[in-house]
Amino acid sequence: MRDDLPKGFRASSAPAAFRKEGRNDLGLIVSDAPCVFSALFTQNRFCAAPVTVCREILASGKTVRAVIANSGQANACTGHEGLENARACQRMIAEAFDILKDEVLPLSTGVIGAQIPMDKYAGALPELKSNLGTRDAEGFTRAFMTTDAFPKFSSKDLPLSVGRVRLTVMAKGAGMICPNMATMLCVALTDAGVDRERWQGMFGRAVEKTFNRVSVDGDTSTNDTILGLANGASGVVLADPADLVLFENALTEILGTVSHMLVMDGEGASKVMHIRVFGACDEKNAERVARSVGHSQLVKTAVYGGDGNWGRIITAVGYSGAEFEPERVTLRLCGIDRFINGQPVNDDMEDELAKRLRARDIDVEIGLGDGEGTYTLLASDLGHEYVSLNADYRS
Amino acid sequence: MRDDLPKGFRASSAPAAFRKEGRNDLGLIVSDAPCVFSALFTQNRFCAAPVTVCREILASGKTVRAVIANSGQANACTGHEGLENARACQRMIAEAFDILKDEVLPLSTGVIGAQIPMDKYAGALPELKSNLGTRDAEGFTRAFMTTDAFPKFSSKDLPLSVGRVRLTVMAKGAGMICPNMATMLCVALTDAGVDRERWQGMFGRAVEKTFNRVSVDGDTSTNDTILGLANGASGVVLADPADLVLFENALTEILGTVSHMLVMDGEGASKVMHIRVFGACDEKNAERVARSVGHSQLVKTAVYGGDGNWGRIITAVGYSGAEFEPERVTLRLCGIDRFINGQPVNDDMEDELAKRLRARDIDVEIGLGDGEGTYTLLASDLGHEYVSLNADYRS
Numbered sequence: 001m002r003d004d005l006p007k008g009f010r011a012s013s014a015p016a017a018f019r020k021e022g023r024n025d026l027g028l029i030v031s032d033a034p035c036v037f038s039a040l041f042t043q044n045r046f047c048a049a050p051v052t053v054c055r056e057i058l059a060s061g062k063t064v065r066a067v068i069a070n071s072g073q074a075n076a077c078t079g080h081e082g083l084e085n086a087r088a089c090q091r092m093i094a095e096a097f098d099i100l101k102d103e104v105l106p107l108s109t110g111v112i113g114a115q116i117p118m119d120k121y122a123g124a125l126p127e128l129k130s131n132l133g134t135r136d137a138e139g140f141t142r143a144f145m146t147t148d149a150f151p152k153f154s155s156k157d158l159p160l161s162v163g164r165v166r167l168t169v170m171a172k173g174a175g176m177i178c179p180n181m182a183t184m185l186c187v188a189l190t191d192a193g194v195d196r197e198r199w200q201g202m203f204g205r206a207v208e209k210t211f212n213r214v215s216v217d218g219d220t221s222t223n224d225t226i227l228g229l230a231n232g233a234s235g236v237v238l239a240d241p242a243d244l245v246l247f248e249n250a251l252t253e254i255l256g257t258v259s260h261m262l263v264m265d266g267e268g269a270s271k272v273m274h275i276r277v278f279g280a281c282d283e284k285n286a287e288r289v290a291r292s293v294g295h296s297q298l299v300k301t302a303v304y305g306g307d308g309n310w311g312r313i314i315t316a317v318g319y320s321g322a323e324f325e326p327e328r329v330t331l332r333l334c335g336i337d338r339f340i341n342g343q344p345v346n347d348d349m350e351d352e353l354a355k356r357l358r359a360r361d362i363d364v365e366i367g368l369g370d371g372e373g374t375y376t377l378l379a380s381d382l383g384h385e386y387v388s389l390n391a392d393y394r395s
Numbered sequence: 396m397r398d399d400l401p402k403g404f405r406a407s408s409a410p411a412a413f414r415k416e417g418r419n420d421l422g423l424i425v426s427d428a429p430c431v432f433s434a435l436f437t438q439n440r441f442c443a444a445p446v447t448v449c450r451e452i453l454a455s456g457k458t459v460r461a462v463i464a465n466s467g468q469a470n471a472c473t474g475h476e477g478l479e480n481a482r483a484c485q486r487m488i489a490e491a492f493d494i495l496k497d498e499v500l501p502l503s504t505g506v507i508g509a510q511i512p513m514d515k516y517a518g519a520l521p522e523l524k525s526n527l528g529t530r531d532a533e534g535f536t537r538a539f540m541t542t543d544a545f546p547k548f549s550s551k552d553l554p555l556s557v558g559r560v561r562l563t564v565m566a567k568g569a570g571m572i573c574p575n576m577a578t579m580l581c582v583a584l585t586d587a588g589v590d591r592e593r594w595q596g597m598f599g600r601a602v603e604k605t606f607n608r609v610s611v612d613g614d615t616s617t618n619d620t621i622l623g624l625a626n627g628a629s630g631v632v633l634a635d636p637a638d639l640v641l642f643e644n645a646l647t648e649i650l651g652t653v654s655h656m657l658v659m660d661g662e663g664a665s666k667v668m669h670i671r672v673f674g675a676c677d678e679k680n681a682e683r684v685a686r687s688v689g690h691s692q693l694v695k696t697a698v699y700g701g702d703g704n705w706g707r708i709i710t711a712v713g714y715s716g717a718e719f720e721p722e723r724v725t726l727r728l729c730g731i732d733r734f735i736n737g738q739p740v741n742d743d744m745e746d747e748l749a750k751r752l753r754a755r756d757i758d759v760e761i762g763l764g765d766g767e768g769t770y771t772l773l774a775s776d777l778g779h780e781y782v783s784l785n786a787d788y789r790s
Contacts, residue, residue: 112706
């Protein structure tokens with residue numbers, strides 16, 4: 001299904017053969033007007049060169065015009081040469097499209113430690129230029145896919161008090177997915193007009209509630225970036241308090257939709273665990289428990305195998321480092337109580353549980369009986385496909 | 396190969412059909428004389444019932460006479476009934492072998508949350524009693540195996556200034572292996588005579604250098620226990636300072652040998668990573684880096700696939716939370732420099748690296764260039780066998 005970008009944004013993609021022939025591995029988005037810009041980045045100490053460049057632009061407080069994304073090489077752990085290459089990419093795009101170098105946001109994903117072949121980059125520019133004009137979100141999204149099984153994007157029109165605005169979110173990511181950003185690249189576009197401070201506030205809150213709460217393998221990558229560009233081309237300016245609330249809710253919803261796609265794709269994932277922790281003394285402790293369970297290889301493989309081995313979940317709660325009293329802990333798996341106040345539930349629900357574990361979405365509810373802290377994490381299972389994909393990603 | 400226990404220890408095993416028919420799943424060790432006792436336990440908040448019981452005995456400071464181990468049920472997350480069952484096991488063994496209840500150390504491993512079928516336990520006692528007498532280490536070791544591919548035990552004779560002593564270490568564990576104990580059960584026996592304080596000191600140091608530095612999947616189980624029993628039956632008392640050093644070295648060596656077996660077995664593991672971190676500002680930071688790398692699913696799958704994707708190692712260093720300066724970090728993989736002072740090494744060693752990655756033992760050397768802190772961790776890879784074993788462990 002064709003999914004148009006918001007007004008005033010155009011896209012392009014072209015084949016550069018960065019790693020493999022025959023696919024469009026270079027994608028571009030250009031805005032007709034300058035965009036208010038917000039972004040969140042990986043917390044990995046070895047951040048990739050394009051992350052460094054985007055951070056500089058964000059810190060400058062200036063508006064931006066374009067996003068250029070390549071797959072094949074992550075341009076991470078590439079040293080001085082990698083940073084020079086990222087800046088050269090900005091320059092080439094700026095010259096080709098007649099904008100300023102620092103209006104160009106670079107994104108890279110692929111093999112870590114490999115340099116982007118700059119001759120191939122330059123060679124793809126003419127086609128990238130001639131292809132510009134489409135408003136199709138899928139083309140750009142496909143350009144930065146790596147091990148993704150399907151392109152992840154979603155759009156939404158939103159009627160506000162003073163007119164309609166549109167939101168489009170495009171993301172890639174399947175492996176190295178972990179809360180607080182992972183090899184996850186995401187571009188959120190809107191034609192709403194909004195001031196920088198408001199945009200940054202709502203964008204940060206929406207990401208915290210969505211992308212920062214998904215987990216595939218606990219590996220936080222060097223490249224994770226989520227960019228938010230608002231170009232105002234709809235003529236609708238977000239100022240009315242009710243409109244601001246509606247818009248932030250819609251933004252959170254659409255980021256939630258796309259982040260769920262990431263977990264579902266989770267490099268061979270077949271199931272999504274919805275891990276809901278409640279009754280923690282605070283949110284931080286609820287989060288610790290949720291992440292410990294969501295990252296446990298033994299829990300993930302049990303869910304993959306449809307095995308109601310709930311003891312592995314309790315085990316992960318136990319080594320989470322969170323504060324709680326074991327004798328107040330309860331666990332409900334797929335809606336069936338398995339552990340109440342530190343005691344196992346002995347009943348004949350095993351067959352029913354096995355049946356429910358065949359579903360795609362698996363509810364894991366953990367109560368700590370301690371306070372008001374809650375946290376929900378989406379996490380993928382761990383199966384043979386994950387191993388196969390990652391054992392020879394480079395080959 | 397037959398491997399005799401140290402003097403004064405006798406073993407037995409019998410089939411109780413706790414989970415499957417036709418195997419000896421109940422193992423016993425009895426010492427003719429009271430044993431000085433030391434132990435280390437899981438740090439999981441949900442510790443299993445036998446762990447609670449062993450902890451009480453350790454805290455009492457009293458000597459012990461027997462170790463009784465079952466596989467099939469871990470007796471963890473089993474509530475009040477589980478604790479009652481553990482004490483009932485102690486009582487049955489005490490009565491059958493004419494020793495005191497609190498001289499009996501219980502160990503359990505298997506499915507979490509399931510109760511031990513006590514009628515089967517009682518039913519196996521006569522055969523357990525009639526089988527007592529063997530001094531073969533393998534029989535006991537096989538009794539507490541679960542997903543282990545092979546039994547893990549090792550013995551060593553040690554000539555000291557005043558006579559010979561013998562050491563035997565028997566362990567089980569393949570999954571849920573993580574530093575600071577995992578579903579790892581281990582019994583170390585010696586016929587040396589040693590006072591309680593010295594025994595506890597050297598035992599704790601030796602475990603810290605060996606079992607606490609292996610990792611399979613990062614899951615710290617509810618049951619991990621390592622017991623050390625010294626019965627003095629050799630007539631040799633450890634008192635001479637030089638003897639004490641020799642003995643502690645031998646104990647560390649043999650615990651190291653057996654812990655290496657655990658990683659090698661690591662539920663379908665095909666390779667062992669030797670992750671050596673040096674140049675950290677302190678040991679704690681070196682440890683953080685080593686564990687982050689050793690637990691990374693992406694590093695483990697790459698090693699499994701023989702893929703020299705060193706960027707994943709650097710990525711795991713980057714999100715470890717350790718203190719370091721990225722531009723001082725170096726990485727040597729299988730003896731080949733891949734990253735020096737934050738810069739990638741561009742050379743034609745890829746084919747040579749691929750060749751070396753086919754080895755069973757993989758050296759990962761990470762320098763932080765910051766100080767004197769070092770840490771070495773043994774970690775397994777992650778392959779299809781791990782997923783297969785854990786997706787249906789209970790079935």
